[in-house]
Amino acid sequence: MKTKIKKETKQKEISKKTKLSEILEINNKAAEILFDEGMVCIGCPMAMQETLEQGCLAHGMTKKEIDKLIVRLNEK
Numbered sequence: 267m268k269t270k271i272k273k274e275t276k277q278k279e280i281s282k283k284t285k286l287s288e289i290l291e292i293n294n295k296a297a298e299i300l301f302d303e304g305m306v307c308i309g310c311p312m313a314m315q316e317t318l319e320q321g322c323l324a325h326g327m328t329k330k331e332i333d334k335l336i337v338r339l340n341e342k
Contacts (some may be wrong), residue, residue: 280339282319282332289318289339299338303327 278284278292286308290297291318298326307313313321318339322332 273335280318280336282322282336283317285314286316286318286321287314293339299335303331303335 278288280289280292284292284299289300290308293299299306301326303322305321307321309323316324317331318336322335329336
């Protein structure tokens with residue numbers, strides 16, 4: 267008798283160094299969250315290669331605001 271072992275899939279944690287394209291794959295609510303923060307550039311192909319930090323700084327966000335955004339993006 268074979269026993270199936272269920273593998274747990276751990277969601278990758280988003281950090282300031284995570285590329286925007288990866289964030290959209292990790293969190294299905296990320297686009298809405300980023301739009302709420304005024305980051306409408308996520309539709310731009312060039313922006314997809316930027317890190318979250320690069321995009322946020324380009325939009326004038328402070329490091330404290332970026333940290334709060336990271337917490338929101340990592341909520342399940």
